[in-house]
Amino acid sequence: MYVIQREGAVSFYAPDLSKYIAGGRIEPAWAPVFYNPAMANNRSISVIIVRAYLRLLGRNGVLCEPFTGTGVRSIRYVKEAGVEKVIAGDIDDAAVNLASRNVELNGLRDQIKVTRSDANALLANNKCDIIDVDPYGSPAPFINSALLSIKHGGLLCATATDLAVLQGSYVNKAIRRYGFRPLRGFLSREIGLRGLLGFIARQALVIDAGVKPLLAYWERHYYRVCLIVSKDRGTARETAGNLGYAYYCSESLRRGFIKGYPIGVKGECAVSGPLWIGAIGDVEFLDYSLSLINNTDYELKAAEIIKGTLPDNLPIPLYYTVTELGRGLGFVPSPLRLRAYLMENGIEAYGTHFTTDGVKTNAEPWRLIRIIHSIPLTNN
């Protein structure tokens, strides 16, 4: 039933996923213990972030992982990131047994304690420096417990795989679960991630805490966020100042953020929120993290994702897509050539990790459209 698997720098027992294939696709949720190889890069990226965080923390901390499954994430944190103590939990007996076996296999019995526990109860019963919430689906029901459990200055990482909700396929579900109205269309990926960040920020404010994202990104089937949680009123006030709304006007192509509260917003443009309108990452911290990576395939791959997010932290709200800008042209302009042309003409323009079609620039939409219509920016 279980086979030896390798991921990052560690080996561990995992379900033989070749036995759980549906319609040609591996279905990790069908296995007796959840293990998703598609999340290996998520874990490698997290290792890099936690390693850098620990270096800056300057002391040993306790890491809590309430959905441990095979235990691979916790084992990697100890082996690859230098975490000294982990409290790992799972509600499922098979997972607890397998994770314990994997902890033994890696000789980490003194560092990783695996317990059978409901996720919220695990968090309520332990004060943690680092918390990694990686549930199957939405992290929303566990954020409050994580915020209560985490120590002042702690690192909270969470994964969300319910992208259909956050990106606007189920608007009412997003309003219910995350208390935020999403936005379908060109900006849905960035807006969804900001909706998730905004939800966490608002939950922090309830307990007079604040958050500062170190890294937040989208990868095909999930969002991942890592934030510093500070339990002081000053950070709470700053956090409140980073909450607002996004607007998108499909006629004029204007887009941007609105600070504060949505009162008085005109109905002519689509409005989404409340969401996080501040920086989604800390470029200085990310640069430091990247300076610590090892020269392995998996860390280099993880570093690529981290690097990709850097332009998204520039003080330019949202991005354009060449698809919208090229409407009526009969072809989609090349985003690379458009960005190059803009830069050559003294207009700042960057990519975004949210889409290869994106152009991040402060230029007004009418100016961009005039440029596209006046120069030969074909795809080939």
Place this chain on the structure above:
Amino acid sequence: MYVIQREGAVSFYAPDLSKYIAGGRIEPAWAPVFYNPAMANNRSISVIIVRAYLRLLGRNGVLCEPFTGTGVRSIRYVKEAGVEKVIAGDIDDAAVNLASRNVELNGLRDQIKVTRSDANALLANNKCDIIDVDPYGSPAPFINSALLSIKHGGLLCATATDLAVLQGSYVNKAIRRYGFRPLRGFLSREIGLRGLLGFIARQALVIDAGVKPLLAYWERHYYRVCLIVSKDRGTARETAGNLGYAYYCSESLRRGFIKGYPIGVKGECAVSGPLWIGAIGDVEFLDYSLSLINNTDYELKAAEIIKGTLPDNLPIPLYYTVTELGRGLGFVPSPLRLRAYLMENGIEAYGTHFTTDGVKTNAEPWRLIRIIHSIPLTNN
């Protein structure tokens, strides 16, 4: 240090509050264990609600009280409401000792278990049918844990004493703590209570649960809410439908609720929310509760408060105050006489428990003003 105190049908040891007087006012927060005699009526009202709830539940349930203090509330629930089992907790050793002594004094050792515990941890470690959250200040940091702990169909009661925040003296604090913009002025009391209800409702939605208020009221220094929590998507959808915004236009005197999301709200009127725009109580349940009261001074006093809230559940959004309606008249009309006059003329008009100055009616403001200006409705 402790003296025998009597409240409702029980006796118990409480701090000698005559020793904790500041500026002529009793300061219960200074005593070694918190006991506030001003909350006796809150407890009597709760006893009536819990008694009726248990009768309808038709089985013995577990009640959790995470801020037990002297234990008086839990003891009263057992003695007066018929609760069979209580898990009471307090973070403070002196309170745990005193509550245990009071449990002994009342011969309830088999029914009330007092433990030293953080409030959120107590809730995380126990599944409860009834939860009473009566903290010093805001209940906000404990609502999520209570919602996770409570069983499907359970009864959640919470007290809020941070009225200055909920009623708009500290707008940014309300936005942070309750994620809602309050409204100063004539409607602040009702809007504040609806803001609290809306906060609890939104926290329920995060975990796919919904709420239905049985009783929610204001009394001079606190709000109190009792709600049924249902952990099914149908109730969650209904709950989402009861969230919205309130508007108030100080020129035209128009006021009302807006369903759903605030997008497109015009800036000319004050807008408050998101808040609960549904009924704040269940009249049928309250009638049943009142049918079970005992003929004691304290239950009769409690029943008066409950009865006072009944008109606030009519499908009439918000109320007018005679102060606004009488502006420019040179006198404040009598609310009793105005209501009587309206009723005589076929216009429904009721009082509200939020203020003795209130008139609850569906009549348009211009009509009310015309009436007040045309008839002699002086105070005397």
